[in-house]
Amino acid sequence: MSAEAPAVPPAKAGGTPGGASPSRGAPARGDDPRRRAARRRRLVAAAFLLPALLLLGALVAYPILFSVGRSLFDASGTRFVGADNYVEMFRDPTTLKAVRNTAIWVVVAPALLTGLGLILAVLTEKVRWATAFKLLMFMPMAISFLAAGIIFRITYEQDPDRGVLNAVAVGVHDVFADRPAYPGARGREDAGETPLARGRDGSYGTAADLTPGRTVSLGVVGVPPKEVPSGAEPATAPEGSSGAGDGVLAGTVYLDFTPGGGGEPGRIDPGERGLPGMTVQAVRDGKAVGGATTAADGSFRITGLDGGPYALRLPASNFAEPYGGISWLGPALVTPAIIGAYLWIWTGFSMVLIGAGLAAMPRDVLEAARMDGANEWQIFRRITVPLLAPVLTVVFVTLVINVMKVFDLVYIIAPGPVLQDANVLAMQMWLVSFGGGNNQGLGSAIGVLLLLLVVPAMVFNIRRFRRSQS
Amino acid sequence: MTHGTVDGPVGKPAGKGAAAQAPAPAAAAAAAGAGHHPPGAGRARRSADARIGAWLGRTAVQVFLVVTALVWITPALGLFLSSLRSEEANSASGWWTALTEPGQLSIDNYTALLADSGITQAFWNTVLISVPTTVAVVVVAALAGYAFAWLEFPGRDWIFLVVVGLLVVPVQVGLLPVAKMLGAVGLFGTVPGVVLFHVAYGLPFAVFLLRNYFAEIPREMLEAARMDGGGEWRIFTRLVLPVGRPAIASLAIFQFLWVWNDMLVALIFADSDSQPLTVALQSEMRQFGSNIEILAPGAFLSLAVPLVVFFAFQKHFVQGVMAGSVK
Numbered sequence: 162m163s164a165e166a167p168a169v170p171p172a173k174a175g176g177t178p179g180g181a182s183p184s185r186g187a188p189a190r191g192d193d194p195r196r197r198a199a200r201r202r203r204l205v206a207a208a209f210l211l212p213a214l215l216l217l218g219a220l221v222a223y224p225i226l227f228s229v230g231r232s233l234f235d236a237s238g239t240r241f242v243g244a245d246n247y248v249e250m251f252r253d254p255t256t257l258k259a260v261r262n263t264a265i266w267v268v269v270a271p272a273l274l275t276g277l278g279l280i281l282a283v284l285t286e287k288v289r290w291a292t293a294f295k296l297l298m299f300m301p302m303a304i305s306f307l308a309a310g311i312i313f314r315i316t317y318e319q320d321p322d323r324g325v326l327n328a329v330a331v332g333v334h335d336v337f338a339d340r341p342a343y344p345g346a347r348g349r350e351d352a353g354e355t356p357l358a359r360g361r362d363g364s365y366g367t368a369a370d371l372t373p374g375r376t377v378s379l380g381v382v383g384v385p386p387k388e389v390p391s392g393a394e395p396a397t398a399p400e401g402s403s404g405a406g407d408g409v410l411a412g413t414v415y416l417d418f419t420p421g422g423g424g425e426p427g428r429i430d431p432g433e434r435g436l437p438g439m440t441v442q443a444v445r446d447g448k449a450v451g452g453a454t455t456a457a458d459g460s461f462r463i464t465g466l467d468g469g470p471y472a473l474r475l476p477a478s479n480f481a482e483p484y485g486g487i488s489w490l491g492p493a494l495v496t497p498a499i500i501g502a503y504l505w506i507w508t509g510f511s512m513v514l515i516g517a518g519l520a521a522m523p524r525d526v527l528e529a530a531r532m533d534g535a536n537e538w539q540i541f542r543r544i545t546v547p548l549l550a551p552v553l554t555v556v557f558v559t560l561v562i563n564v565m566k567v568f569d570l571v572y573i574i575a576p577g578p579v580l581q582d583a584n585v586l587a588m589q590m591w592l593v594s595f596g597g598g599n600n601q602g603l604g605s606a607i608g609v610l611l612l613l614l615v616v617p618a619m620v621f622n623i624r625r626f627r628r629s630q631s
Numbered sequence: 632m633t634h635g636t637v638d639g640p641v642g643k644p645a646g647k648g649a650a651a652q653a654p655a656p657a658a659a660a661a662a663a664g665a666g667h668h669p670p671g672a673g674r675a676r677r678s679a680d681a682r683i684g685a686w687l688g689r690t691a692v693q694v695f696l697v698v699t700a701l702v703w704i705t706p707a708l709g710l711f712l713s714s715l716r717s718e719e720a721n722s723a724s725g726w727w728t729a730l731t732e733p734g735q736l737s738i739d740n741y742t743a744l745l746a747d748s749g750i751t752q753a754f755w756n757t758v759l760i761s762v763p764t765t766v767a768v769v770v771v772a773a774l775a776g777y778a779f780a781w782l783e784f785p786g787r788d789w790i791f792l793v794v795v796g797l798l799v800v801p802v803q804v805g806l807l808p809v810a811k812m813l814g815a816v817g818l819f820g821t822v823p824g825v826v827l828f829h830v831a832y833g834l835p836f837a838v839f840l841l842r843n844y845f846a847e848i849p850r851e852m853l854e855a856a857r858m859d860g861g862g863e864w865r866i867f868t869r870l871v872l873p874v875g876r877p878a879i880a881s882l883a884i885f886q887f888l889w890v891w892n893d894m895l896v897a898l899i900f901a902d903s904d905s906q907p908l909t910v911a912l913q914s915e916m917r918q919f920g921s922n923i924e925i926l927a928p929g930a931f932l933s934l935a936v937p938l939v940v941f942f943a944f945q946k947h948f949v950q951g952v953m954a955g956s957v958k
Contacts, residue, residue, distance in 0.1 A: 205863050206782040213775035213834055214790075220831030221797055224808035231807065281699065284692050296945065297700055301707075303941035303948065304934040305892030307909045311930040312710045314919055315726070323725050325709055505706060514953055537688075566801050569894045569909075573916060587895075590803045595899055601807055608804040615799045626795050 225612065232605035246606035255581055256607070259589035262496055263565060266585060270500050270507075271560035275553055277504065278511025282519055283541060285512070295516065299509035306506075310573025313502040317489040317574070327486025334484045341481040342438045343388070348475060349380030349417045353427020355473070363477035366444065372469035373408045378429050379473065380417030381436055389416060389434060394458040396435035398428075410471060411462040414439045414455045435459020439479055444472045490575065492582040499574050499583060503567065511556045518552035519545070562618045565611060586611055714740055714927035721923045740928045750929060752904075753911035757933075759822050760897070760907055761890040764829040768837045768886050769879055771830065776841030776875075777867050781853060791842065797835040805832065806899055813900065820902035828900055829890050837882055840951075844878035845871055877947070884944050885951035888937050908933045 235242045250256045281298070285291040301309060318324025321331040348357030348365030355377045357365040371377065378398065396415035414436050415429050424430035435458040442449040443463045450471075453461040463473075489498040522545070530540050546553075568587040575583035584592075586607055594604025712726040715736040720729075729735055744750055778784075779791045809828055810819060818824035848871065856866045872879070894909040901910060912929045915922055941948055 202782065203784050206778050206784040206787075209774045209778035209782060209863070209867075210784075210790075212771045213838055216771065216827075216831045217794070217797065217834055219812070220809055220828065221800060221805060221835070222793075224805040225800065227808040228804050281696075284696060287689060287692050288696060294696060294700060298703060299945075299949065300938070300941060301703075303888055303937040305894065305909055305937070307892070307894050307913060308710075308930040308934040311912070311916075311926050312706045314916075315709050315713055315923070315927070316706045322723075323721070325705060325725060325727060328725055328727070505703065508703075513949060517953065562799050566803070572894075573913060576919070577917065587801070587803055590806075591895065591899075594807055605807055608801070608807065611801045612804050615801060618799045619796045622798055623792055623795050626792070 228605045228608050228612075232602060232609050235602050236600040238601060242602065246602045247610070249603060250606055250610065253603075255584060256589055256593075256603070258581060259584040259586050259607075262584055263586045265496060266500065266564045266567060267561055270503055270564045271557050273500075274504060274507050274511045274560050275515075275557050277508050278515045278556065279546075279549070279553065281508065281512045282516040283545065285516060286519060291516075295509070295513055297509075299513055301506040302509055304506075306569030307573055309502060309506055310570050313498075313505070313574055314490075317498055319486065319488060319490070321486045324486070324489075326489065330486045331484055334486075338484070340483055342440075342479050343381070343384050343436065344480060344482050346381050346383040346480050349382050349427055352417075353378065353380055355379065356427065357475070360474070360477070363480060364474050365480075366472050366474035369444070369470055369472035371410060371471045371473060373410055373466040373471070374406060375410060375412075377410070377412035377473060379412060379414045379441070379475065380427055381414060381439075381475070382417050384416055384418075384436065386418075386420065390437055392457050393434045393437055395431075396429050396433055396459045408466050409462055409464050410443055410451075410466055410473065411460070412441075412473070413459045414441065414461065414475070415459045440476055442474045442476055444474045445469075449474070449476075490579060492579050495575050495579045495583040499571055502570060502574060503564075506570075507560065507563075511560065514556050515549065515552055518549050522548055558618055558621055562615055565614055710927055710930060712736070713923055714931045716740075718921075718924040721927075722920075740924045741932075744925060744928045744932065747925075750908070750911060750932075753906055753908045754932065756822060756901070756905055757891060757907035757909070760825050760829070760901075760905075761887050764826045764833065764890045765883050765887045767826065767830045768833040769883050772834055772837030772841050772882070773872065773875070773879065774867070775834075775838045776845050777863075777871050779838065779842040780845040780848075781871075782863065794835050794838050798839060800832075800835070802828075802832050802896060806896075810899060819900065820905065822901070822905045825897055825900045825905065825907075828896055829893070832896075833886050833889065837886065840882055841875060841878055844875055848874055877950075880944070881947045881951035884940060884948050888940060888948070891937055 231238065232246050233241060233243060235245075251260065285294050288294070316324060316326055319327060321327040348359065350356055350358060355367045355371075357367060357379060359365055365379075365381075367377065367379070378396075393416075396413050398413075413429065415433050416436055417426060417428075417433065418424070419430045419432050421432070424433065435455065437455050437457045437459060439455040439459070439461075441453050441455065441461045441463065443451040443466055451463045451466055453463045455461045488494065526544060526548075527540060530544055535543070566587050567585060568591065571583050571585050571588050572580075572591075590604055590607040590611065592598050593600045593607065598604070709726050712729045713721055715738065716726065716729060717735070717737070717739065720735050779787060779794075805828070809831075813819040813824045813827070818827065852870065852874075853866060856870055861869070892909070893907075894913060897907045897910045898913070901907065908929065912926060912933065915926055915929070919926065
């Protein structure tokens with residue numbers, strides 16, 4: 162009637178005592194019934210297997226053969242072209258780019274992930290909140306590449322006012338480098354005693370006829386009133402054209418704009434303010450030989466100059482656009498950026514798997530090593546890593562297989578214009594066969610290439626399975 | 632009766648979790664490794680210097696891990712807060728400003744999103760694709776797994792090795808041919824077509840996982856049941872399925888999330904009426920920047936279900952993922 166309770170019932174084994182008498186299990190009496198029983202067993206097995214084998218055969222195994230065949234035909238599928246599609250793969254620049262990027266992915270991502278997972282797994286062993294940490298790190302594994310892709314499009318946003326990564330980058334940058342003082346401002350040209358001329362590099366300079374002892378006023382325009390530093394004081398006109406002293410070029414950099422109107426271009430009018438924080442250089446023969454930064458009223462003094470004549474220059478750094486952060490999703494960095502997003506998703510996987518291996522490690526070996534005076538690094542290098550080698554291999558191989566198939570993440574994160582720069586094989590396969598390329602011959606060839614690339618993993622799996630069975 | 636090559640540690644208690652049967656030694660350890668040994672039990676004779684050094688080391692580790700955790704949370708927090716801010720706020724300033732000015736947060740984006748029939752339809756399509764796929768994979772794989780583990784038929788071990796080989800076959804190989812086949816029978820661009828594809832490509836892992844788990848059921852148990860005259864069907868439903876529940880749970884969760892999160896397969900096999908949420912949202916990506924008020928809450932909607940599943944069944948999920956390594 163039902164399963165007799167076994168000698169050692171595992172949990173939930175449903176061992177309702179049954180009083181049924183054995184009928185079919187009776188010993189077979191002749192050859193014929195035994196063969197009939199064997200045939201019956203085969204029929205039962207076939208019935209159990211049929212749905213799976215049908216689906217696997219029709220939708221997995223047969224398509225492999227079909228793809229191999231299809232890859233030998235041209236785009237329309239009518240002309241046999243032999244290996245042309247495979248040759249094309251390495252000749253067509255966009256597919257070649259995809260091959261290269263996939264190679265970068267395979268070389269970089271699994272190694273980084275395994276290393277990162279190993280480090281985090283070892284470190285989490287040392288804290289009490291390891292479980293919470295593992296849970297947090299593992300969480301991204303549950304969400305889709307699409308959601309992760311949107312998350313990272315927001316994170317990698319170029320504008321530092323919107324993308325958190327560039328907000329951090331700009332913050333760090335501004336700690337180490339001065340922000341440009343007056344982005345977008347210009348020197349006053351064609352007016353005043355010492356008009357400025359724009360250099361090819363964006364700097365502004367006077368004519369090279371200034372001898373030390375002179376005092377000059379350098380007008381600047383194009384600074385919106387609210388961008389003028391609050392500490393700026395009214396500029397004072399130089400006392401005369403030769404009052405600076407020996408070996409000194411002095412003067413004032415001022416905003417040549419009178420609030421409320423009036424005033425004359427190229428002259429310091431009452432009410433015009435000095436521009437503090439401006440870099441001024443004295444230049445001879447195209448080389449800066451001295452420099453100063455303007456004070457609150459815009460005045461500066463460059464000392465230690467001999468001979469002459471000099472030109473005064475306001476270097477381009479005064480007027481440069483402020484640092485705008487890193488172009489994460491530009492053509493150069495898009496692949497590393499997407500790999501970064503991939504690390505966010507998969508680090509938890511590698512950490513948890515390696516952590517499980519760590520937990521299973523013989524503790525007495527570690528304790529003995531500690532007793533012998535080995536330090537943590539030696540233990541890590543000489544004991545932990547070698548003992549973990551099988552786990553590390555499994556993690557690494559799993560990641561290699563998954564990295565080769567990466568599609569969604571690249572497709573979502575890479576903006577349209579740089580899609581080709583971020584291309585990978587799995588995406589190129591989609592692009593050429595469905596996403597507009599409409600070349601199913603080449604598409605099949607890429608599919609077959611992807612399959613060939615995972616054959617080593619296939620062999621690895623089969624061998625590992627057979628070993629586990631023997 | 633011999634049972635092929637399966638000579639594993641039969642005495643291993645069934646029901647310890649799928650990971651116990653996973654191929655990786657690491658995975659086996661996961662189930663067993665519940666015991667956490669605090670490092671360094673006998674260091675009484677250490678000098679004060681060494682103790683201070685150890686304290687510094689521990690603090691450094693703590694700080695490093697806290698920073699890592701913050702780095703990991705930040706992007707997700709960014710999505711969540713962006714989804715609660717208006718379009719104007721999102722284009723004017725960063726989401727982190729909401730941390731100091733929480734007044735700008737509202738659920739308006741979600742209300743608008745749920746009023747969009749395209750999105751709600753896509754959400755239901757996602758359910759209509761993932762749930763039947765999960766059920767079908769579990770049923771078909773359980774049947775096959777039992778046959779591979781306990782029924783005798785010629786070529787059994789070889790066929791199973793083929794299944795192991797199919798574990799790593801990339802879906803890309805199947806896209807074109809299966810699209811053609813589904814087109815021929817009129818299932819291309821329909822929910823059943825998407826389901827069929829997912830079921831087929833979910834099977835190798837599912838069969839592999841369940842066969843390995845079922846193979847660990849003590850042989851005496853099955854033989855006793857057979858002696859009692861239970862037919863194979865009865866043994867399967869009354870004995871194997873209940874005993875295999877932990878593995879089946881892991882498989883179901885894993886499979887559900889895999890299909891729920893899929894974009895590639897649905898991108899090809901679903902049309903605009905049967906597309907799931909992932910496909911509906913990816914079509915919005917082209918205008919990225921001007922429609923964060925759709926994308927951010929949409930992405931959050933799409934990841935909320937996996938997240939709930941993850942936290943509700945984290946143990947099964949982790950075990951399923953571990954058992955599926957080298958997939």
